[in-house]
Amino acid sequence: MKFSPLETPLRTIMTPGPVEVDPRVLRAMCTPILGQFDPAFTTIMNEVMEMLRQLFRTSNRWAYPVDGTSRAGIEALLCSIIEQGDKVLIPIYGRFGYLLTEICERYGAQVYTIECEWGNVFAPEEVIDEMKRVQPKIVAIVHGETSTGCMQPLEEIGRACREMDILLVVDAVATIGGTEVNADEWHFDGVIGGTQKCISVPSGMALITYNDRIEKVVLSRKKVERGIQTDSDRSILAAGKTIISNYFDLSQLQDYWGPRRLNHHTEATSMVYALREGLRIILEEGLTERFDRHRLHERALIAGIEAMGLSLFGEKKWKLPTVTCVNIPDGVDGESVRHMLLHEFGIEIASSFGPLHGKIWRIGTMGYSCRKENILKVLTSLEAVLVYHGVHVNKGEGVQEALKVYIEQSKAIGAGR
Ligand SMILES: Cc1ncc(COP(=O)(O)O)c(C=O)c1O
Known part of the structure; x- marks a missing residue:
């Protein structure tokens, strides 16, 4: 048997680990x-x-x-x-x-x-x-x-x-x-x-x-x-x-x-x-700057998810900034959505364990994966996949809300200069 050289597909990894x-x-x-x-x-x-x-x-x-x-x-x-x-x-x-x-x-x-x-x-x-x-x-x-x-x-x-x-x-x-x-x-x-x-x-x-x-x-x-x-x-x-x-x-x-x-x-x-x-x-980025970056992308993701009409799982007060849990809308096959995200868009998000299996998706905003392009990609693709699955979402609004978060942040930085 002959084996070809190692080749892997390019993925956008938005799970709670491993990440890009x-x-x-x-x-x-x-x-x-x-x-x-x-x-x-x-x-x-x-x-x-x-x-x-x-x-x-x-x-x-x-x-x-x-x-x-x-x-x-x-x-x-x-x-x-x-x-x-x-x-x-x-x-x-x-x-x-x-x-x-x-x-x-x-x-x-x-x-x-x-x-x-x-x-x-x-x-x-x-x-x-x-x-x-x-x-x-x-x-x-x-x-x-x-x-x-x-x-x-x-x-x-x-x-x-x-x-x-x-x-x-x-x-x-x-x-x-x-x-x-x-x-x-x-x-x-x-x-x-x-x-x-x-x-x-x-x-x-x-x-x-x-x-x-x-x-x-x-x-x-x-x-x-x-x-x-x-x-x-x-x-x-x-x-x-x-x-x-x-x-x-x-x-x-x-x-x-x-x-x-x-x-x-x-x-x-x-x-x-x-x-x-x-x-x-x-250390080159700076710990505080890095934590702020994680918070910024988390904020954009949440804004997008909620504007789309989806809801978050868990008490917001105790939310882990590096993982966002999204309630799977009633009647939707969560695994089918994940499958389509992976195979049509090259994006991986996670399911969950035990009592939460089939009830939530988990989206990571961690390290190198925690970037604007990834957040916008996951929001646009998730919306498309949900529409395909017959879910009523507020079309186009998710990504617009996320964009607003980024634009406001750029303005705040500009004003601070
Ligand atoms: C909070 C937490 N602790 C421990 C572990 C175990 O890590 P590993 O799979 O690298 O052994 C994980 C893995 O996802 C985790 O999320």
């Missing part, structure tokens, strides 16, 4: 390979760590990528701090709260959950009351739920965790690089970011940062793991305090990324290049 990758990042991936202990490469590793600190807005010593998709970072952070029987509290407001639950259970935690209706988030006091009741060692929570398009405010919860000496681990996979994530100011102890969303780097790495409160737990366990000599060490291991994973053991990963440079895995060199370029582009 900046061409500069794709070019960086063609950079020749360096050995992982070559000083030219370790310099790049150090630069990546410094850029990650700026991205997470932290002065943490540890900020580096873990090879594997975003859940690899979540698993690495959690498995390195959970000891058998530890209490972990997980407030769940969408699908990715269940992912946190599953990971914690696999590593032997005693998991406590509270849940709220999908499309909503928790009032901070609900979580804080539960923290007082459960007295967990760890609170693990999602910052931006891509499954519902909601964002949980975390400042108050963070403050309470610090006051109660609880470790706060945050899944910021969908928010990092697209909207504010202030790790230090909001008292996050450990944070995980994704590459394939607002960072616009291919999937395959997870970005993590953690402070000395987490490192203390990590190192206390390292001593037990690597120096099993005494009966008491053995009894700690027998009590199940050991970390099951080698790949995700942060004590080993930090020895590899840190100045000791102890060999762990063979680094995914081309992904480090991609990440370095992706982070460089973000």
Whole structure:
């Protein structure tokens, strides 16, 4: 059998990840390979760590990528701090709260959950009351739920965790690089970011940062793991305090990324290049400017969707700026609309999970995909596909409202000059 050279169709990707990758990042991936202990490469590793600190807005010593998709970072952070029987509290407001639950259970935690209706988030006091009741060692929570398009405010919860000496681990996979994530100011102890969303780097790495409160737990366990000599060490291991994973053991990963440079895995060199370029582009744009850009395109998209006559799912007050959830009009086959968008217009939007499957579409405004031409294209094409499906829409109004948002923004910038 003969295989033709790789060829892929050109797509406009407007899902909540993966999204389009900046061409500069794709070019960086063609950079020749360096050995992982070559000083030219370790310099790049150090630069990546410094850029990650700026991205997470932290002065943490540890900020580096873990090879594997975003859940690899979540698993690495959690498995390195959970000891058998530890209490972990997980407030769940969408699908990715269940992912946190599953990971914690696999590593032997005693998991406590509270849940709220999908499309909503928790009032901070609900979580804080539960923290007082459960007295967990760890609170693990999602910052931006891509499954519902909601964002949980975390400042108050963070403050309470610090006051109660609880470790706060945050899944910021969908928010990092697209909207504010202030790790230090909001008292996050450990944070995980994704590459394939607002960072616009291919999937395959997870970005993590953690402070000395987490490192203390990590190192206390390292001593037990690597120096099993005494009966008491053995009894700690027998009590199940050991970390099951080698790949995700942060004590080993930090020895590899840190100045000791102890060999762990063979680094995914081309992904480090991609990440370095992706982070460089973000810092060049400026974090605040980047968040404003995401807000602008989100505003234009919402204006267009609503002017077309469609409605948004979820409480607007808690809306995640990087994902817009649209209610599928009654009687419309959501999958047929997505299929036509992809095959006739080359545009991909997402469906949803669990209770929302078949009820909403999810449109991402993330990273390099978050551009005016993409917003206008998705609005025009969605309108055409809906008309084809016999849906009554306000023809032409969606794209006009979006255009108004852009024109007003240009005028405001002009006036400010
Ligand atoms: C909020 C959130 N957390 C975690 C994940 C898991 O990421 P990955 O699929 O890269 O492992 C996703 C993926 O979409 C996500 O949206």
